[in-house]
Amino acid sequence: MxxxxxxxxxxxxxxxxxxxxxxxxxxxxxxxxxxxxxxxxxxxxxxxxxxxxxxxxxxxxxxxxxxxxxxxxxxxxxxxxxxxxxxxxxxxxxxxxxxxxxxxxxxxxxxxTKKQSQTESKPALWNIEYNVDSEEWEKSSKPEPILRATEKLPGTKVKPIKVGINGYANNLDHAASMLPSHISRGEEPAINSLKNSGYNLFYVPQSGSSLKAGWSFLRDLGRTNRIELEAARILAAHMKEAHEQELYVEWTSHRGGSKVLTTAMKLLAQRSIKLQKKQQIFLSDHTSSHFEADIARRAIDMDTSFSKWYNSTPGISQFIGGKALGSAELCCSINELLNHTPNEKRIEKLIDTVAQGKETYIKTIQNGTLAVTLATKFGITIAFASTLAKTLGSTILASIPSLNENYHKSSLDPVKQLTKKIVYRK
Structure with a gap:
């Protein structure tokens, strides 16, 4: 038989x-x-x-x-x-x-894998609406399989689709409540507009070690875990999906979401996909290099006309990860000067770049002694060490997880938040 x-x-x-x-x-x-x-x-x-x-x-x-x-x-x-x-x-x-x-x-x-998405264990796109009665941001009953235009967010140049990408968060509800502050850049009129239209949240599930809002990122620096890589591939598919529908989209990442967003853009660049300047990104409180993100967004022809496309508190995560020890701004300027500036405007751009470098050099001189010690101990350059020495004191407050959930317009915002916590016991 x-x-x-x-x-x-x-x-x-x-x-x-x-x-x-x-x-x-x-x-x-x-x-x-x-x-x-x-x-x-x-x-x-x-x-x-x-x-x-x-x-x-x-x-x-x-x-x-x-x-x-x-x-x-x-x-x-x-x-x-x-x-x-x-x-x-x-x-x-x-x-x-x-x-x-x-x-x-x-x-x-x-x-x-629908059940995995619904139980928040798999990356997925969710529609987030504001409940006027409860005054809370609420997720849809099910994740969205396709990024598509709606009546309130038609995906036009005037009314682009707003999508947030979370980093370190306790769960989907926590991420949904944090992203509006960053999507609206902390502006009250923009937040009110977002309450009327709602937004999309591309939720990236967080592992247990990621819940400390960036404190574990040093150990994982330069590495992309399985969930982040899977999320980046799904996100890249949604970006391509929007491109095929000719939609205008604004992608806003928060904290570690910047790594997922940057990886997604790199995946599109590998396939030589061009977005025809109909999509743009904003990195808020990012923990990965915005210089790498700048290279990636230009490679896929994103809209780069906005000079303010990233923002960060001077926290340890942002300082070391997002700013590459304080050098990312200068690297972005040099890259833009050499590769993305018309010949007739290069002189003006060169002056701005030199001025930026000169300011960094002056700061280096002011912290010479400590900078030499740091450079010797950690094997980094004097320029990086001096910037690190001057910044360490002001970074501690901004690195406290509970003080960097909202969008910060200045380095004093974490101090104000901490003062309120002490005075009002919350």
Whole structure:
């Protein structure tokens, strides 16, 4: 008696789009039935319809590209990949299964991860609305599978879609309450406008070690964990999604969200995707280099016309991670001068850059003795050490987790917050 399992058979999947050009997609009978069901649901205008539509579109996209921005390659297998979305994953292999010149795609598995997104254990896009009665920001009942325009946020140049990307936060509700301050840059009229329109939150789940609002970042500096990398790939897919719909979007990251945003932009740059200046970023209280972010945003042709595209308190995380020991501003200026400044404006830009460097040099002289000691102890340059010496005292307050949740317009804001905590016991 033969107890060997029956071999899995695959057959070509009929295109769900209008054309059948591109690679052949092969699926099992079970997955064909599943996808046919999603196709029917996708034709119904509802949240489930948008979810089903995102799955069928993702499958069809494999006819044109076998390595989209949100794909992983399985270790040790050159042809096994997986594309990730906030509510599902598609695992597939590539090869010439029909013997033709074009690479075929065989769908190995379609995994529904909706429950993981809803339990906040997987990166996902959420709609956030302001409840006037409770005076609190509230999340939607389910995550959004697709970044799309709404009546209140049509994604036009005048009314772009607002998306926040959290870093260190206790949970989704905590992140949802923090981001409005940063999306509105701390301006009361902008916050009121946001209360009327709502916003989207790209929620990045945090590991237990990340909950101290940046204190653990030194240990992880330069490394991207699994959740952050998965989040960056899903975020990159949403950015590409917005580009294909020709939407205007403002992406605002807070704290460690800057690393996820920067990685997403790098993934788009690797595919030579250009956003035609319809999207822009703002890094608030960032803990990763805004010089790297500047290189990445220019590489994908983001809108760089706003001179104020980042803000940070002088905290330890921002000083060492976000500002690269105080040198990031100068690096950004030099990069803009050499690569992004027209010839007729280079003289003026050169003067500004030299003036900025001169100011840093004067500060270095003022802290000479301590700077030499720091440079010797930590193996860093005198310029970096002197900037570090002068800044350490003022960074401690700004690095206290409970004092850097809101957007800061000046370095005195953390001091004011601490004073209020002492006086009013809160």
């Amino acid at each position: 033969n107890n060997a399992p029956a071999a899995i058979t695959y057959s070509g999947l009929k295109p769900y789009g209008q054309t059948g050009t591109g690679r052949t997609l092969l699926v099992t009978a079970q997955h064909r039935q599943l996808l046919d069901g999603f196709k029917k649901i996708s034709e119904i205008p509802s949240s489930e319809g948008y979810y089903a539509q995102s799955i069928t579109k993702a499958v069809e996209s494999l006819r044109g590209c076998t390595a989209p921005v949100n794909s992983f390659m399985k270790n040790g297998t050159p042809n096994r990949r997986c594309i990730v979305f906030s509510g599902f994953e598609i695992e597939y292999e590539t090869g010439s299964y029909y013997g033709g010149p074009q690479t075929d795609v065989i769908i190995v598995d379609i995994r529904i």
